[in-house]
Amino acid sequence: MVKAVVGANWGDEGKGKITDMLAESADYIVRFQGGANAGHTIVNKYGKFALHTLPSGIFYEHTTSIIGNGVALDIPILCKEIQSIVEKGVPMPKILVSNRAQIVMPYHVLFDQYEEERLGKQSFGSTKSGIAPFYSDKYAKIGVQVSELFDEERLYEKIQGILEKKNVMLEHLYHKPALNVDELMETLREYREMIAPYVVDTSVVLGNAIKENKTILLEGQLGTLKDPDHGIYPMVTSSSTLAAYGAIGAGIPPYEIKQIVTVCKAYSSAVGAGAFVSEIFGEEADELRRRGGDGGEYGATTGRPRRMGWFDCVASKYGCRMQGTTDVAFTVLDVLGYLDEIPVCVGYEIDGEVTTDFPVTHLLEKAKPVFKVLPGWKCEIRGIKEYDKLPENCKKYVEFIEEQIGYPITMISNGPGRDDIIYRKQAE
Numbered sequence: 001m002v003k004a005v006v007g008a009n010w011g012d013e014g015k016g017k018i019t020d021m022l023a024e025s026a027d028y029i030v031r032f033q034g035g036a037n038a039g040h041t042i043v044n045k046y047g048k049f050a051l052h053t054l055p056s057g058i059f060y061e062h063t064t065s066i067i068g069n070g071v072a073l074d075i076p077i078l079c080k081e082i083q084s085i086v087e088k089g090v091p092m093p094k095i096l097v098s099n100r101a102q103i104v105m106p107y108h109v110l111f112d113q114y115e116e117e118r119l120g121k122q123s124f125g126s127t128k129s130g131i132a133p134f135y136s137d138k139y140a141k142i143g144v145q146v147s148e149l150f151d152e153e154r155l156y157e158k159i160q161g162i163l164e165k166k167n168v169m170l171e172h173l174y175h176k177p178a179l180n181v182d183e184l185m186e187t188l189r190e191y192r193e194m195i196a197p198y199v200v201d202t203s204v205v206l207g208n209a210i211k212e213n214k215t216i217l218l219e220g221q222l223g224t225l226k227d228p229d230h231g232i233y234p235m236v237t238s239s240s241t242l243a244a245y246g247a248i249g250a251g252i253p254p255y256e257i258k259q260i261v262t263v264c265k266a267y268s269s270a271v272g273a274g275a276f277v278s279e280i281f282g283e284e285a286d287e288l289r290r291r292g293g294d295g296g297e298y299g300a301t302t303g304r305p306r307r308m309g310w311f312d313c314v315a316s317k318y319g320c321r322m323q324g325t326t327d328v329a330f331t332v333l334d335v336l337g338y339l340d341e342i343p344v345c346v347g348y349e350i351d352g353e354v355t356t357d358f359p360v361t362h363l364l365e366k367a368k369p370v371f372k373v374l375p376g377w378k379c380e381i382r383g384i385k386e387y388d389k390l391p392e393n394c395k396k397y398v399e400f401i402e403e404q405i406g407y408p409i410t411m412i413s414n415g416p417g418r419d420d421i422i423y424r425k426q427a428e
């Protein structure tokens with residue numbers, strides 16, 4: 001059985017926690033897209049972790065973690081992350097890396113920094129992890145697959161050709177020093193030594209696992225609105241954030257994905273630039289940011305304050321639809337317990353007309369939120385295990401949102417820990 005855990009919105013919905021929780025009954029956890037640009041925060045018996053590259057199932061001894069072919073693989077970051085969790089007492093995890101995963105090269109990180117510098121005010125708010133230059137090269141067919149590290153002669157020639165182009169850009173567009181092929185080859189030899197123990201054809205491993213009826217979790221990064229096709233282009237990430245891409249980025253048949261758990265946060269947050277219709281500002285936003293998540297809404301990778309907003313039914317309905325949602329996991333509901341009243345964005349007003357359909361970017365930029373205000377429940381809901389024990393207004397909030405988005409909320413997360421979960425309807 002293959003399940004996907006994906007985000008409905010801009011990312012940071014709490015996918016890490018839900019994956020970590022569902023991983024208890026999984027055999028394989030697969031990262032299928034993205035790179036070290038976003039982070040998942042996980043709290044468990046070993047402590048608090050911000051993972052960037054490793055799948056969130058890494059903390060169980062019975063699971064195998066897979067870095068799929070769709071991932072932007074930053075080898076030093078992966079190895080540092082493995083080392084840092086082992087140092088904190090987590091048993092050495094079983095990790096497999098696809099031989100077809102492509103490598104984030106040192107120059108991808110440089111180009112990301114230089115381009116954001118060049119764009120200045122128009123920059124994308126990139127985390128400067130090299131992701132956009134990496135995927136540009138992948139689709140321009142000058143990327144380097146992990147397997148290529150093992151044929152040095154061929155690699156040397158390829159890198160020489162790549163650097164011819166890169167150096168023109170470095171020197172003439174960015175006015176930075178050129179790169180040297182021998183130095184880069186030395187770095188790539190080090191990369192080869194670091195990654196060699198993990199490299200296999202992961203599609204074979206997963207194909208066999210499917211035959212043996214194992215449980216496979218596909219862990220998405222970011223959310224629908226950051227998808228390059230269906231998101232708020234161009235303020236998106238560079239690889240697909242949709243569950244459908246899980247089949248491609250893991251190398252499995254699309255019809256094997258039977259359950260799609262879409263994670264929605266009980267309010268909104270976003271990082272980076274781009275339209276954010278239900279955004280709030282000032283003291284109202286500061287308070288939600290301070291109280292949000294587990295210790296505040298600040299980027300797991302960059303530490304920068306996240307933009308805050310009320311729950312957006314228009315974006316979330318669309319976000320769930322594009323994911324192909326079977327279950328919604330509704331997270332961080334406990335955070336809203338301080339509010340007397342909770343506004344929810346139920347429509348977008350664009351040129352005088354109200355719509356509940358998520359528009360294309362140039363119309364989205366004109367959209368104004370239409371809010372409906374729901375009463376708060378004014379108490380702590382952490383520790384509650386059954387849906388019926390939640391305060392009446394809290395259940396009304398959940399049910400109102402469920403009706404607006406049109407997908408079943410089967411799990412409610414009321415705290416950062418693995419056990420802070422209320423199963424509502426029977427999720428498989």
Ligand code: GDP
Pocket residue numbers: 007011012013014015016017038039040041042043222292293294295300331332333334335413414415416417420
């Ligand atoms: P991800 O990238 O989607 O995994 O999201 P984040 O790493 O940004 O997770 C959101 C933050 O909220 C993390 O700090 C989690 O520990 C925390 N978190 C997840 N679920 C809950 C919840 O139900 N309640 C609270 N208070 N915090 C949560």
